[in-house]
Amino acid sequence: MNLITRNSFRLRALPHRLSSLTSLRQQATCATPTFPCVDAHAARESRILASSFYRYSQTETQASSSDSGPEPPYARPNPLSYNTYHYQYPLELTYGSTLPSFDIAYETWGILSPSRDNVILLHTGLSASSHAASTDLNPTEGWWEKFIGPGRALDTNHFFVICTNVLGGCYGSTGPSSLDPEGQRYATRFPIISIFDMVQAQFKLLDHLGVQKLYASVGSSMGGMQSLAAGWLFPDRVGKIVSISGTARSSPGSIAMRHAQRSVLMADSNWNNGFYYDNLPPHTGMKLARQIATITYRSGPEWDQRFGRKLRELKDGQSPSPSRSPTLCPDFLIETYLDHQGEQFCLKYDANSLLYISKAMDLFDLTLPALQELAMTTTTHAPPSPSTSSSSSRQSPAPSKSHPPPLHYAPHFPELAAGLEPLKSIPILVLGVQSDILFPVEQQRELVDALRMAGSTQVSYFELGGVWGHDTFL
Numbered sequence: 001m002n003l004i005t006r007n008s009f010r011l012r013a014l015p016h017r018l019s020s021l022t023s024l025r026q027q028a029t030c031a032t033p034t035f036p037c038v039d040a041h042a043a044r045e046s047r048i049l050a051s052s053f054y055r056y057s058q059t060e061t062q063a064s065s066s067d068s069g070p071e072p073p074y075a076r077p078n079p080l081s082y083n084t085y086h087y088q089y090p091l092e093l094t095y096g097s098t099l100p101s102f103d104i105a106y107e108t109w110g111i112l113s114p115s116r117d118n119v120i121l122l123h124t125g126l127s128a129s130s131h132a133a134s135t136d137l138n139p140t141e142g143w144w145e146k147f148i149g150p151g152r153a154l155d156t157n158h159f160f161v162i163c164t165n166v167l168g169g170c171y172g173s174t175g176p177s178s179l180d181p182e183g184q185r186y187a188t189r190f191p192i193i194s195i196f197d198m199v200q201a202q203f204k205l206l207d208h209l210g211v212q213k214l215y216a217s218v219g220s221s222m223g224g225m226q227s228l229a230a231g232w233l234f235p236d237r238v239g240k241i242v243s244i245s246g247t248a249r250s251s252p253g254s255i256a257m258r259h260a261q262r263s264v265l266m267a268d269s270n271w272n273n274g275f276y277y278d279n280l281p282p283h284t285g286m287k288l289a290r291q292i293a294t295i296t297y298r299s300g301p302e303w304d305q306r307f308g309r310k311l312r313e314l315k316d317g318q319s320p321s322p323s324r325s326p327t328l329c330p331d332f333l334i335e336t337y338l339d340h341q342g343e344q345f346c347l348k349y350d351a352n353s354l355l356y357i358s359k360a361m362d363l364f365d366l367t368l369p370a371l372q373e374l375a376m377t378t379t380t381h382a383p384p385s386p387s388t389s390s391s392s393s394r395q396s397p398a399p400s401k402s403h404p405p406p407l408h409y410a411p412h413f414p415e416l417a418a419g420l421e422p423l424k425s426i427p428i429l430v431l432g433v434q435s436d437i438l439f440p441v442e443q444q445r446e447l448v449d450a451l452r453m454a455g456s457t458q459v460s461y462f463e464l465g466g467v468w469g470h471d472t473f474l
Contacts, residue, residue, distance in 0.1 A: 037329035037339065041284050048280060048347070074170045074177070074350050081138035082107050082130050082165075082172055085205045094374060097191030100181055104205050105130050105165040105172025107137070109148055110156035112209075119211045120154055121202060122163040123219030123226035126357050127349050129171035132163040143474065159215060166226075167201040168193045168356045176352035177277065188274030193356060195222070195364045196376070199229045203237070213237045220244035220473040221439070222357070225364050228423070228447075232366060235422045244431040244473045247443040248366040248450065249416060254438055257296050258358040261289035265351055274352050282351050287342035289354065294341045296438040299469035307333040368418035403445045403463065413446065417453035424451070427458040431473075434463055438470040 082105045091099045107130045112119065122132055122144070131138055133148035147153040154161050165173040168190070176190040206214070217238045219227035224246015231238040247254075268285030270276055310333045311324075330336045365371075428451060432444030441463060448461045464472055 035329055044283055045280060074348055077172050084172060085208055087204045093191055093197045094194035095192045102167060102174035102201060104201055106162055106205060107131060107135055108162050109133055110160040112160040116211050118159050119214050120159045120161045120216045120218055121214050122161055123223030124166060125221035125223055130163045130165045164202050166198045168353055170350035170353040176356060177350045185277045187352060194360050195225050195229045196233060199226055199233055203234060214239055216240040216242060218242040222361050231423045231426050235426060238426055241426055241428040245433055245436055245439050245470055247439050248447050250362050250364050251443060255362045258362055261292050262355055262358060264288040271351060283346045286346035286351050290342040290345040291338045294338055297469060297471045299435040299437060299467050302467040302469060303334055312336045366419040367412050367415040369415055371419050413450060417450040420450050420454045424454045424456040429460045432463045433472040434465055435467050436470045
């Protein structure tokens with residue numbers, strides 16, 4: 001076959017080859033895509049519908065409303081695993097509403113001294129229960145197990161430690177999932193609450209226990225807010241304050257993060273304006289909200305170390321390969337980590353509690369104008385100016401444990417110092433984490449500087465390194 005003949009043959013065969021390639025591409029393009037990450041939501045819903053909770057609610061027509069609905073385990077905490085205090089009188093709340101009565105779930109460690117002066121009140125973060133450490137009633141490991149016990153940071157050889165589930169929660173304390181006086185779920189008829197309301201409820205418990213003054217008020221994250229609020233509300237009843245990864249004023253950045261969580265949760269059609277207790281819970285919205293939250297709880301450097309850009313293992317046992325076809329579902333290990341965190345949380349916590357408590361965090365602001373707006377103080381003097389505060393009132397920690405002063409104080413800084421004045425006589429320990437993106441370390445530095453401007457001479461400040469972000473305190 002000469003050259004002309006061979007070329008002629010190739011030209012005649014070319015349309016057939018192009019047609020074959022086009023056919024293959026069309027087959028690949030027209031193949032029905034699968035989305036297991038989306039299918040997982042439907043599978044979860046099927047499991048909920050098939051659960052004993054749902055079957056029970058559909059067959060037990062005589063069941064009370066407290067037993068109705070396909071609710072996850074948070075709705076049925078074991079009351080034998082914690083103590084409950086019932087306050088039978090109305091509690092006036094910050095924003096004008098009233099709770100006719102309430103329950104507070106709490107657990108204790110150590111022995112209360114005869115004079116009842118060795119009490120440490122431990123405040124929780126947003127979604128934590130009162131189970132900070134194992135007890136005889138509940139021997140499972142608690143969320144702060146390594147810090148509570150004989151010889152530990154909260155030494156039960158010397159101190160009596162109390163931890164509560166906050167007002168508005170869903171682990172035994174009164175919240176949106178609780179029954180109102182008519183026997184119906186509060187749902188979103190539950191009143192808006194504040195950090196101050198949570199602390200007021202805790203001090204009703206202390207009154208019941210005969211505790212006049214705390215040895216210390218200790219908390220991390222939202223608990224750090226509560227520890228400051230306790231000292232602000234009851235300066236004569238709080239001996240010391242420890243605020244870990246907390247703040248005296250929620251920043252726009254953290255408010256934005258929590259707003260995003262609430263938005264995806266409330267967009268779940270199962271949320272139903274908060275009235276979902278007799279139907280499916282908003283599990284998809286909760287999963288997405290938790291994924292957003294998890295991003296704020298850790299740090300990028302930690303994820304670089306733990307996951308890098310590694311791909312997930314394939315279900316068929318094949319090793320991950322950069323050359324495999326990508327999908328729209330999780331391919332990277334970091335994606336599967338976020339997916340797992342959301343999956344583990346979405347049925348463990350009440351969606352309405354998340355909405356109410358996260359909003360309480362947003363509303364927290366100890367600046368003087370904010371406090372005056374709430375009519376929580378009658379102070380009318382002008383806030384001090386950073387340039388006129390006396391140098392004698394500004395204590396400087398050791399260089400290795402302190403921080404450089406900012407080039408410029410924020411406009412709200414003098415107002416914060418004025419608002420913190422009730423705390424100036426209380427010894428305060430503030431801890432910050434350099435890799436924290438939810439409550440950046442600048443907020444703890446600002447808190448310390450504002451306390452010193454307010455006249456406090458008993459402020460200690462430490463910054464923690466590491467890559468574990470906001471959750472370093474755990």
